[in-house]
Amino acid sequence: MNIITSRSFLWFNCHSIEYLLRFLLAINDWLHACVTVERFLVIFLGVRFNKAISKQYATRTVWIILLSTAASIVHDPMHRRLIDDTEEGRTWCILRLTPQLEIYDRFINIFHFLIPFSLNFILAIGIIFLTARQRSAVQHEVTFKQQLRKQLSQHKHLILSSILLVILAVPRLVISFLPNCMKSAKEYKLFLAGYFVSFIPPILHFFIFVLTSEIYKKEFEIMMKQKWRAFQRRLNPNYELSSRN
Template sequence: MYTNESFCFQNSTIAHECSSCSYGPLCQFTTAYYSITSLQTFLCSFESIPNILLLSILFLGSLCNLFSMGTFCQRSTREMGSGIYRLWISIVGQFGLMVVISHILLEKTHNKTIGCFSMEYLRKALHALYDSLTACIACERTMVIYEGISFNKIGSRRVAKLVIPMLFVYHFINILYDPFIRQLNDSSERSWCILKFNDYSTGIFESARNIVHFTIPYFLNLILPIFWIITLTKQKTRLHRTTSTCVNFRNVIHTYKHTVISCYILVLLNTPRFIFTFYLTCIKQQWQNTAYITAYFLSMVPFMSNLFIFVLLSPKYRPDFFDFIQRIVRYMHRKQYELT
């Protein structure tokens, strides 16, 4: 089937050849549904990943996420719904990071059952949920700019407390079918997690779900900051008629640069995935598989970068983070003094 000698691209061992855009010893891999069908494709592209590297990523990512969660657990950071969204983004990012690293370690220890039926389900649900929560922040910022001083902070907190559980239920229910259409098959001295759709309509639903859950948050984070800048520039121009539009534009960029940068970091990390999702729906060579998986995992970098994206870049939340660190230091000093 393929000339590439990687075990990802071995000829099919079953009686018939793989269908178009499917590959692997059991035709188990494809990106025709606009997403990876299994995390095993990652290990196909990067066959030898040191455990120390995985554990280091888990440790550093977890430390950053814990600092982020500690920051947003403070009452002063949750005056608006955006603070609540950021808290849950940190929580979801931490669970997503743990699921991905645990799944890779399970694959390396040849423990396939949990990875195939549980970790795959959690990975897909948590990734989509994370993207949706980042879109919620962008939408709330748009409402703040549109409504101005009439924006209801208490109302935004109530909306956030309603939207977040709804998103949890939605994202975990709409792929509830995933574990039931997976099976483990043995080939090439290993077990493969195969995704088989019971009917054509399920495949169409999977494709549509993947496109919608990825593209809507992507475009919201891409387009809404442009709307913010245009709207705020117009407002400043009306208020300061003696100041040129160019000067007002620069002032807006300087004032809101942290919010715009946060959105565009997410966009930048997701752009390779966006390109390859639609460009590489049919993978036939190893380099294409490697490029696609690299792009997919770049989109997961925010899972462990929440402290930088949502805290350190923000002049509003950065002092709360340092206050949280000072509290930890004072607590440790007090405990040390009590022990002595």
Template sequence: MFTTKFWFVVVTSMLIPIRDSILEGGCKSIETLLNLFFYWDAWLNACVAIERAVNAYKGISFNQKKSKRFARWIIFILPILIMATIIHEPLYRKSFKHGLIREVTSSEDLDAKKSVIGDIWCLADYSPAVQDYSTTILFIHLLGPFIANLFSALFIIISSARRRAGVQTQQTYRQHIREQWQEHKQLVISPIILLLLSTPRLVISLIYGCVDVSRSVWLYLSAYFISFVPSVLMFVIFVLPSSSYRTTFKETISRICHRRAS
């Protein structure tokens, strides 16, 4: 969806006659779907973190079949719930042509007279009440997964250390905490990185209406692109910092290469 959004912006920025209905439809649908998948991705990661914490709590009594059944329902229900919270976006979004009307000759058709030289913006014209609601929803979708990831990671570290302290009494509880921290620290560091990379999206929402966008185009574009870095670099943020994930990844790649060779 991010690639679709990128090429839609590129094509609409060219001096190519495009129907207003296509511009309006793309503005309303692509941006809404992009936000849907962006939030869905974050909440799925949070669900994985919660499942990991439940697994650490229950240990050998963890019901994997029940967990898979819950996962199927969550994958189905989650996008519906997210879409219900951002249903206002396509209603208030509209395309806006910023530029000068091109001079035409009498031989050109009527549609050409509507063509505009300049930038085409996809703007959300919110009322103050809807803007407050949109900002609140943004905080929920960004801070909610972060809190779920952080507390799940801390729960795993503390519960694992407490369980080992009861069995391996030759070490102190603080030593077990340090060992568990070294083993699972990426579970704490990764959500913090995700939140920091998502901060520009919050800043844009909070200063909406206070800054002239036309005078800070590159600032807004940079913050917009940075907010998608977590989704693009999920492998770098979650897999590479973890020794266990890296080992599993290497083993999986080796199995795939072995199957193809055979």
């Protein structure tokens, strides 16, 4: 809107902001799926689940996701240009893609959207079925159907959260397929509403993953208590002695 006139600042924003937003949101979705995968493996492997090996694979997986996601959308900043519109008195940040790149760009958008959310939904159902089967095998007086109903009641938040995350992320996917530019100030409300709705899932991750899980919630409470004690010890070296008394 020609409020900022610094050419270098506009160039940096044009080539970085949208790329970083796409990158971070995609990373967020993939890490979300990784948490669900680990939850599924904990139940599927049971006592065979090795926490130390899981940490090693988690570190490698994070790096693979970071590098592959960054590489998959690197075409975005490479094909962005600044165009001065003298008629409207503004500078546009235009993404110009060849027909082949446009098909690839749409495919990547769908891929980073569909695969993580599909993993979340499918594995959430798998967690419920596996838990019900394991419980019914141990508690013979309770049938599999009864256990399945019980597990659906206890873990319904996993399925509901997966569906909710998909619904909230759909506007971002739809907007990514819209080629038109926002030329009128009257058009911005719909675009902004749909755009910022897609940022709700990252904000809700603490509530979805931590507060809905007894194990994660317990670990979070223990960690917070440890941090609080460490903070108190820094302020007062005699904190441990006074607290015991």
